[in-house]
């Protein structure tokens with residue numbers, strides 16, 4: 001599990017370290033804070049990890065600049081090997097309760113579920129991947145998409161909400 005204190009410092013460092021340099025140092029920092037980081041992972045400037053869930057970054061994956069992982073306690077994001085999460089994308093695992101008049105911001109309750117970004121797939125620039133979604137292996141999520149449901153492997157999807165565009169097979 002991620003340490004909230006350590007990840008605070010790691011987020012500050014990731015803000016100032018250069019885009020494509022210091023990759024091993026960035027990986028070490030993230031491991032220190034409790035993130036599982038594989039080999040040859042590329043982490044660009046300004047990546048942010050919020051919350052104390054779990055985060056796994058598989059071998060050779062690419063995390064673009066200013067990507068945000070929002071990890072509720074008890075949830076997990078798995079970025080499988082060779083996957084790309086494009087710049088300014090946000091991956092979210094939780095949500096507060098939806099009630100007509102209950103507490104929202106102050107509520108510490110809610111739901112959360114695992115997000116899986118499949119092997120070799122590409123989540124393009126400025127996408128939002130919502131809780132519980134699996135983005136299938138080798139698929140492509142078009143720029144600016146909001147992914148509300150699972151994406152089949154080897155497909156291209158896009159839009160808000162993301163819809164099938166074409167098959168890659």
Ligand SMILES: CC(C)(COP(=O)(O)OP(=O)(O)OC[C@H]1O[C@@H](n2cnc3c(N)ncnc32)[C@H](O)[C@@H]1OP(=O)(O)O)[C@@H](O)C(=O)NCCC(=O)NCCS
Pocket residue numbers: 064084085086087123124125140141142143144145156157158159165166
């Ligand atoms: C999704 C994407 C890969 C599709 O490329 P493509 O297969 O060549 O698709 P086309 O350009 O032929 O478009 C096919 C259809 O999808 C639509 N489409 C393309 N990109 C889209 C997107 N991002 N969101 C919604 N719809 C999209 C097109 O309008 C077209 O619709 P139509 O058939 O109704 O006219 C590409 O448009 C894209 O978003 N690339 C990401 C670029 C990026 O972020 N690069 C950095 C990555 S780290």
